[in-house]
Amino acid sequence: MSQDTLSEFVRETAVKFGVPGVAVGILVDGKESYACHGVTSLDNPLPVDRDTLFVLGSVSKSFTATVLLRLVADGLVELDAPVRRYVPELVLADERAAAELTVLNLLNHTAGLGVRLVVETGDGDDALAGYVARMAELAQIAPVGARASYSQAGYNLLGRIIEKVTGLTFEQAVASLALEPLGLSDTTYTLDHAITRRFAVGHNLDEDGELAVARQWKDTRGNNPGGGIVSTVADQLRWARFHLGDGRADSGATVLPADLLARMQEPTVELQGSTLGDAFGLCWFLRDVDGVRTVGHGGSGNGQFAELLTVPERNFAITVMSNAGPHGPAVNQAIVRWALEHYLGVVDRDPEPLPHDPARAEEIAGIYDIDVMTLVIAADEAGLTLGVGIKPEIRAASDTEMPSDYPPAAMGLLPGDGDEYIVTEGGMTGQRGFFTRDDSGAIVGVDLAGRLFTRVPTAAN
Known part of the structure; x- marks a missing residue:
């Protein structure tokens, strides 16, 4: 696949959907390719490139899960242990759920927790503790273990487990256990880092139906474990390369044992009729497309959207980031599908609906x-x-x-x-x-x- 062909498709797709900026990275058998189009902001435009920071939203969960499993490998956390072993102060709306909830339930979204809390707990180091202290306000929508239902709040609670076990802030723990060993120097949670770099801002439709800059750039600190990471397509391909590998960094040091890395990609609970996948692994969405298994996660922020997809058996990965709603997800999906077909011959088509009844x-x-x-x-x-x-x-x-x-x-x-x-x-x-x-x-x-x-x-x- 020529670079020009990839770049032209990315440009055409962004223009078709009216998205100001898109960045794409593709990994095929160890070789990286990039295609970027458009601008970081309609108000203060700079060209989008492979090193432009985007807010990744829920792709952040893959970092939280990986660090949690690093603690499992170190014997500091057990997947089947009750969450209260690590966060004894946890109070939920349902006391039985609070007592039964395990770490695994949080990792594979079988906790039965509501999606999220809209609370502001500040930017201090106690932000995550403050968030968890208010989880009694969150609805319990299903019994623990009864079914899969995606929960941002559940991953924020995982972040608090990481803090309690390591004695570090969540952000420090992720940096020391994952970002620094893997050389992900352009991946961060902090505004202080981002504002010194080229970064994309989100856009949403205003009352007149025109795109306008989204004035909240990223979510609150209490939501960092579930959706607060910021990164580039270049760093995301490094992240994908790690998850396609054997758990070692380029230095040869083991970041996560190979068996636990593989376990993240094994089904734990089935999903019915979901675009996201056929099953949850440990965090990852698992989906069979045209006879091959894909492993990935998407994310959305305030007018920013990201997609990270790998095909382990073909040593393939693609990451796409875009900066406008509501069509950012459609842009990302179109580019991912095009890449699967043109690089791997894997065709992903939507099923045809029935006639109206x-x-x-x-x-x-x-x-x-x-x-x-x-x-x-x-x-x-x-x-x-x-x-x-x-x-x-x-x-x-x-x-x-x-x-x-x-x-x-x-x-x-x-x-x-x-x-x-x-x-x-x-x-x-x-x-x-x-x-x-x-x-x-x-x-x-x-x-x-x-x-x-x-x-x-x-x-x-």
Whole structure:
């Protein structure tokens, strides 16, 4: 694959979706290629390059999980141990859940915890402790171990375990146990580091439908374990190279034993009808595409989006970062799919939805919510639409700017039992999920992006 061909596709895709800046890194059999397009900011533009810092959002979880497993290798943490062994002060909304919760439940998102807390606990070294102290405010949406449901809060709690065990701040622990041994000098959690470098800012649509700079650059310090890391495509390829390897740094020193590195990529709990994957490993999303196993994680921030995907059996990795919503995820997905096909011959296509069924549409139409967001499924003669937005009261209570909502976009049901769906338009194009039924067969919830949204009761249901 020529560099010009890659660069041209990246440019065309960014222009098509109206995203100001995109950075791409690809690793094939040890050889790195890069393609960058556009600018870091519409207000203060600089060219995006391979060393431009982007906020990676939930890709950060792969660092938290790797450091946690480093502590497992050192005998300081046990995966099946109760979390209270390490954080005895933990209080949750459900006391039974707090007592039963294990480290493994947090790593593979089977804790049954709500998605996140919107709280500000400051920028001090006690930020994470303050966050965990408020976790009793978080909903317990399922019994511990009953199912997978993605939780930012769960990974923030893992970060607190790391602090308690090491005696360091979370950021210091990640730096000393992962970033420094692997030479990831352009990966950080701190603004002090970022503002001395070239960095991208996020963009969201304003009230007039025009892209505007997002004024909150990254999440709060209390959210660093789940979503606070900042990096470049060059550093992310180094990170991918490590996870495709045997657990050793370039120096030959062991950062993580090979068996634990491999265990991160082994299924622990299945996912149903999810774009994210077929199963969770230890943090990683595992997905079979066209006969090959992929291992990866995506992330989103305030108008910034990242994707890191590896194909271990083909010694391949791709990282993509973009800086505008709502179409950043679509840009990232298009580039990842193109690279899989053109570099590996692996084709990733969305399934075709069924023809519109008014009776089924009426059954599932409704309002569904989680702690911070509301999902609205509406039906009319043309078909179904799905929209997702942050709850107004959450926006009102937040002291910082929050990402823009996803307006209603077309969706369709998929063949099979009819309880899986796919979004076919808009910024969530290609997102898949499924509906949950109770013992009577009534629809009581819907999964989107690995998160369980509970149906809001109405007179009709």
